[in-house]
Amino acid sequence: MSLDRRRFLAAALAAPALGRWEIQEEPPAGTGASRQDEKKPVLAPRVARFREMGFGMFLHWGLYSQLGAGEWAMHFRKMEPAGYMKLMGSFRAEGFSGREIARVARRAGMRYATLTSRHHDGFSLYDTRGLSPLDVTHTPAKRDLVADFVEGCRAEGVVPMLYCTTLDWSDSRFEKDWKAYQRYLRDSVELLCTRYGPIGGFWFDGNWSRKDVDWELDALYGLIRRHQPEALIINNTGIEAGGTLVHPEIDSVTFERGRPEPIEGVSPDKVVAGEMCHTFNFHWGIATRDFNYLSPAHVIEELCQCRRVGANLLMNVGPDASGRIPDYERAALARVGDWIALHGGAEGPIYRGRPAAARGEGDDFVLDLGERSFAFITGLTRTADSRAHGEARGAGPRVFRDLRPFAAARWLDDGEALKLEREGGRTTLHATAYPYGTNTVVRVAELRPA
Numbered sequence: 001m002s003l004d005r006r007r008f009l010a011a012a013l014a015a016p017a018l019g020r021w022e023i024q025e026e027p028p029a030g031t032g033a034s035r036q037d038e039k040k041p042v043l044a045p046r047v048a049r050f051r052e053m054g055f056g057m058f059l060h061w062g063l064y065s066q067l068g069a070g071e072w073a074m075h076f077r078k079m080e081p082a083g084y085m086k087l088m089g090s091f092r093a094e095g096f097s098g099r100e101i102a103r104v105a106r107r108a109g110m111r112y113a114t115l116t117s118r119h120h121d122g123f124s125l126y127d128t129r130g131l132s133p134l135d136v137t138h139t140p141a142k143r144d145l146v147a148d149f150v151e152g153c154r155a156e157g158v159v160p161m162l163y164c165t166t167l168d169w170s171d172s173r174f175e176k177d178w179k180a181y182q183r184y185l186r187d188s189v190e191l192l193c194t195r196y197g198p199i200g201g202f203w204f205d206g207n208w209s210r211k212d213v214d215w216e217l218d219a220l221y222g223l224i225r226r227h228q229p230e231a232l233i234i235n236n237t238g239i240e241a242g243g244t245l246v247h248p249e250i251d252s253v254t255f256e257r258g259r260p261e262p263i264e265g266v267s268p269d270k271v272v273a274g275e276m277c278h279t280f281n282f283h284w285g286i287a288t289r290d291f292n293y294l295s296p297a298h299v300i301e302e303l304c305q306c307r308r309v310g311a312n313l314l315m316n317v318g319p320d321a322s323g324r325i326p327d328y329e330r331a332a333l334a335r336v337g338d339w340i341a342l343h344g345g346a347e348g349p350i351y352r353g354r355p356a357a358a359r360g361e362g363d364d365f366v367l368d369l370g371e372r373s374f375a376f377i378t379g380l381t382r383t384a385d386s387r388a389h390g391e392a393r394g395a396g397p398r399v400f401r402d403l404r405p406f407a408a409a410r411w412l413d414d415g416e417a418l419k420l421e422r423e424g425g426r427t428t429l430h431a432t433a434y435p436y437g438t439n440t441v442v443r444v445a446e447l448r449p450a
Ligand code: GLC
Pocket: 060, 071, 072, 205, 206, 236, 238, 256, 277, 284
């Protein structure tokens, strides 16, 4: 990470004045419960729905994709806006299809997709209706790509969400006229709220760039609540401030490329979700010289470790210059989709399972789903576990504590029963090795009550 970037990140908590918290509902009359007893964090339906989405696709795509050197290319190459924006002349978007993107996401088991409607370079993929000349209507692409994305997602049953940068390298108002810049930002978000039908959520990024200003979050978030009350509000606090709640309207905290932490209690008043965003190599926008790709196995592990703490995984792909998702990411994600299908698919623990009170050892963990529990067993073979450091733990006894009562344990992948021993609050599951032909990276045992 550059020094520059560190400085930006250090400012992550610059968000000002917290506004009003969600109002607690009164306890139902006649229950005898005092207000105090009933004071539980409120779970908004939009947050509950988001938690069950589990897995989403992040898309970083814009003018920079033509340079193939990541979404920060303008900044690191010290390009002036006038020079950089020449890329608008060759922005054709001939390979961009919201429908196709949504198909890739759905095939991977992803239930939502978050597209960069505008990134830090200041270029918008949508028709800003005169708010800025730096938008897609001034390129040969000549079509509103946010509209295409949103419609394509809806057609495939994938929830569309929009990433919005809050910092801008091209708009001089960002440095010179803060009030006017704030108005521009809000007008832009208002367009996104009012022109494209229901949007699943707004994902803000960039408040870490200035700590000397008032980000006027009450006004920005207030307009989303007004126009799109069901939309999630997310604000990326940056790599070093993952899991921080900067405003009471935030519905989900972010963990950028980190290991997500449990988020219970981050707000005493409302249930806040968690989302970890990660990318296939070290860049978000396509970088043709970055060969440092994650494997499907690694993505499966990341997904499981997110779900372990009730967080979602937002996995990034950087479409190529034309807007097409590259072959590697497409293929790798399909393999992740196969893993999910083998482990209960849409009705399985990956989406609907919640972190259990029961505990495993090391990376092993448990999710509860209704009356069933699911024990996730990691590191069965050396080659399975790309995240784990050190030796694989292999087949054999795995200890869990405080499991809820259950009658039998079976592997989800082949239905084989696991031998059990119980002693007080301690249960040992005897994890068998993979049968020949199988290596699911993380093996899951279903624990069913009689
Ligand atoms: C960082 C980067 C940005 C990227 C984001 C994704 O904040 O500045 O380029 O969009 O992470 O989480």
